Amino acid sequence: MTTTSAPASQPRTGKVSPRVSQSVFDGSRLRVVLLVDVYDGAQQQFLEAYEQLCNQVASVPGHVSDQLCQSIENPSQWLITSEWESAPPFLTWVNSEAHVRMVEPLHSCVRDTRSLRFHVVRETGGPAAHAPMSQRGLQTAPRMGDGVIRHALTFTVKPGSEATVAEILAGYASPEPRVDDTTRLCRTSLFMHGNRVVRAIEVRGDLLSALRHVARQPEVRAVEEAINPYLEQDRDLDDPESARVFFTRAALPAVHHVTAEQEDPAAERHALYYPARPGRGLQLAQLLAEHDEAAADDPRSTVLRSTIFQRDDVVVRLIDLRGGLDAGDPALSLGLMDAAKAAELTTFPDGMSGADAAGRDGDLRHLLKLARMELVTDRRSPEA
Incomplete structure (x- = not known):
């Protein structure tokens, strides 16, 4: 379980790489916006639950401040904003079991919520308005995105x-890619590593709308029901609270994305699973992110794109590359230049630690083999 005392990432300085379209590791301040739709008549209950939550979150490392606002037009609409020293401490908290328990009192009085997270790029006013951006914790430059939102879900099966779960997950009919006039499903890639399942999706438009669209598709619902008996964490999709808790715990956010080159139709998609040592997941994800950013300009690298997903001690790196996974430099494919560093941050499911592997010939290739996930299905929308 993630603890709320994990250290924040070290602030990064210098020019933002144009190759990186998404990253939580800039060291800049974070603004979190939560849009809340409260049940009619439950405003006082919601306010009391918020005050209890506010007192608890005030002691979370990295938290700076928060505000609660009520709409002047519709009393059922509320807005919660919070500021954090940077994104990593917020993600450590929001992805923890402590957070799941902390927000439980809100569920009985809230009809719907929507969470948005933003790096602070510029600001006006305040005592530090004329100080250098690096001293104010602001992002030095805006990132140039590629219009694609990346997200993943992960869970374990018994x-x-x-083999049974892989067969079920590989056999469903693809859902309708068009969500609405502005949102499209682009790609779904599903991998397994032992009994862990990872489903990565790419969306143009609104991620929440896309997730709800997929959940309503009969073919997807049938697959979800078919795998229910094999899940290690019980869930009841007919019970909104049970489904909400399951998918909250299954969320595997993208924390970094870098594109070295444009789309190559011949590129192969692979996923690597890095089981972090307890409490080291965020540090491992940041190390991989720094490597991929530095490697984006390396002509030896066969990696065209890399997305890093992280939650607690689960770290997954999704890569598109030329040739097979073993065709290039194993350090570039693995995303770690140093097997000893891998040993410090990771463990492996066969009981062999990175320290054991680091002392052998081909240690990085061995680590690459241990990290490799098995592809179950990789589907692209015809319009993607």
């Missing part, structure tokens, strides 16, 4: 059921 040992011994892996």
